[in-house]
Amino acid sequence: MSVTITNVMAISLDGMIGMHALESDVERRAYNFTNMDDREFVREQLEQADAVITGANSLRASGSAWRVRNDRGVNPAWIVFTTKGLAEGLDFWGQKDVQRVLVSPFPIQEALCAASGVKNWIIPENSPSSLIKKLESENFNRVLLFGGGAINKLFYEHGLVDFAKITVCPLLIGGVNSPRFVNPGLTSPTHFTLISSVLRENLVFLTYRVKR
Numbered sequence: 001m002s003v004t005i006t007n008v009m010a011i012s013l014d015g016m017i018g019m020h021a022l023e024s025d026v027e028r029r030a031y032n033f034t035n036m037d038d039r040e041f042v043r044e045q046l047e048q049a050d051a052v053i054t055g056a057n058s059l060r061a062s063g064s065a066w067r068v069r070n071d072r073g074v075n076p077a078w079i080v081f082t083t084k085g086l087a088e089g090l091d092f093w094g095q096k097d098v099q100r101v102l103v104s105p106f107p108i109q110e111a112l113c114a115a116s117g118v119k120n121w122i123i124p125e126n127s128p129s130s131l132i133k134k135l136e137s138e139n140f141n142r143v144l145l146f147g148g149g150a151i152n153k154l155f156y157e158h159g160l161v162d163f164a165k166i167t168v169c170p171l172l173i174g175g176v177n178s179p180r181f182v183n184p185g186l187t188s189p190t191h192f193t194l195i196s197s198v199l200r201e202n203l204v205f206l207t208y209r210v211k212r
């Protein structure tokens with residue numbers, strides 16, 4: 001089976017995904033960026049996923065992987081792109097019931113990975129296409145791309161995103177250095193086809209197919 005990549009993100013009306021660099025989901029809910037409806041929506045996505053790809057900063061912000069049993073009775077694997085590694089104090093290292101992987105272009109945090117049951121996949125140049133081949137070989141077929149903006153850019157730039165599930169949240173962030181849905185610098189526009197839109201209270205949940 002092939003790999004399907006679905007980007008799941010909550011964005012502000014000005015395309016931001018948070019106010020500051022290492023902002024957690026809890027902080028976002030505290031100032032009404034997102035709400036419990038969105039949290040429930042993310043949970044539903046995880047229930048039908050084999051793995052999640054995320055960037056090191058997003059993991060630094062959350063500190064841990066979500067624990068949500070999927071329809072195969074396991075927590076989705078948590079796959080983190082990094083070059084510098086993750087701080088030893090993060091809860092992530094202790095989540096032995098979650099399959100966790102650091103993706104890096106060279107071996108990283110070897111002793112800590114071995115002691116914590118975290119795998120380290122060495123992917124030359126951290127190429128997202130090579131990662132997808134690896135995911136396929138590991139039977140991770142339903143994969144969620146959880147951002148942030150740097151990792152989203154990497155996958156959109158390489159044309160590797162199949163679907164986007166975007167929660168539009170009714171606020172403007174306007175921060176000069178706030179993290180964005182996709183970091184600047186895409187070489188060409190990416191187009192989407194709307195599949196569905198659902199209104200829940202003040203949020204709009206949009207599902208798009210990415211045009212290739």
Ligand SMILES: NC(=O)c1ccc[n+]([C@@H]2O[C@H](COP(=O)([O-])OP(=O)(O)OC[C@H]3O[C@@H](n4cnc5c(N)ncnc54)[C@H](OP(=O)(O)O)[C@@H]3O)[C@@H](O)[C@H]2O)c1
Binds near residue numbers: 018054146154
């Ligand atoms: N609203 C939402 O739905 C949502 C979702 C996700 C995240 N967020 C927020 O977004 C913010 C984080 O976003 P972000 O754009 O700053 O960071 P990010 O995409 O989460 O992570 C960036 C990090 O990923 C690693 N990385 C990036 N490109 C790489 C590459 N080509 N090869 C290898 N590693 C690579 C680097 O880690 P190293 O530093 O280790 O090299 C880089 O610093 C946080 O505040 C988070 O809470 C919001």
